[in-house]
Amino acid sequence: METAERERRLVLTSERAFAAARHTDACLLVTAPDKKAQLAEVLAVLRIDVTEGRLLSRCAACNGEFAARRALPPCAARAPQCA
Numbered sequence: 001m002e003t004a005e006r007e008r009r010l011v012l013t014s015e016r017a018f019a020a021a022r023h024t025d026a027c028l029l030v031t032a033p034d035k036k037a038q039l040a041e042v043l044a045v046l047r048i049d050v051t052e053g054r055l056l057s058r059c060a061a062c063n064g065e066f067a068a069r070r071a072l073p074p075c076a077a078r079a080p081q082c083a
């Protein structure tokens with residue numbers, strides 16, 4: 001949790017005891033019963049609007065945003081800040 005807080009990341013969990021033991025905003029309890037519903041819950045809670053233009057727009061290695069969408073897979077397109 002300390003790493004998540006330091007790096008301003010969010011830990012998603014469906015474990016109530018884990019979430020209850022943490023007194024931090026860096027932990028989100030996901031309560032939906034299945035993966036599809038969990039995804040919808042997280043997107044709604046975090047107010048994330050998924051549009052086609054945003055799909056595959058970030059590097060899987062560093063989370064950097066690609067300058068322009070390319071036909072290449074993310075690992076080949078490389079965000080500018082990705083080593």
Ligand SMILES: [Zn+2]
Nearest residue numbers: 059061062082
């Ligand atoms: Zn990268």
